[in-house]
Amino acid sequence: MPASPDPAAVPARGRPGAGGVEPPDALFAALADPTRRAVLRAVAEDGPVTATALAGRLPVTRQAVAKHLALLREAGLVAPEREGRETRFTAVSEPLDDLAAWAESAGRRWDDRLARLRRHLG
Numbered sequence: 001m002p003a004s005p006d007p008a009a010v011p012a013r014g015r016p017g018a019g020g021v022e023p024p025d026a027l028f029a030a031l032a033d034p035t036r037r038a039v040l041r042a043v044a045e046d047g048p049v050t051a052t053a054l055a056g057r058l059p060v061t062r063q064a065v066a067k068h069l070a071l072l073r074e075a076g077l078v079a080p081e082r083e084g085r086e087t088r089f090t091a092v093s094e095p096l097d098d099l100a101a102w103a104e105s106a107g108r109r110w111d112d113r114l115a116r117l118r119r120h121l122g
Contacts, residue, residue: 030075039068048088
């Protein structure tokens, strides 16, 4: 049985799928967790922010925040920037824009299918 592909080998911008490029699985995985969404929301609202500052604002430890930030970074949702001994994180909107466009396209395809079905049955 072949081994599963290495997640690091998956392109950052997704893979081909029916009707276009699907968002990468890492994006869905990152957004699936409510704490990770809270971390992303806090990064987006506070601008460049450290894991320590986020931990002071959220009901999780600094280590938990760091792990969530690592997964958000893998998904392309935050970008780190070193400032001396600190790393500050900034939200990156492009993956969410791509996801919204993909969802809109998928919705249009389903609307078209349902309209054809109504015409066929009607």
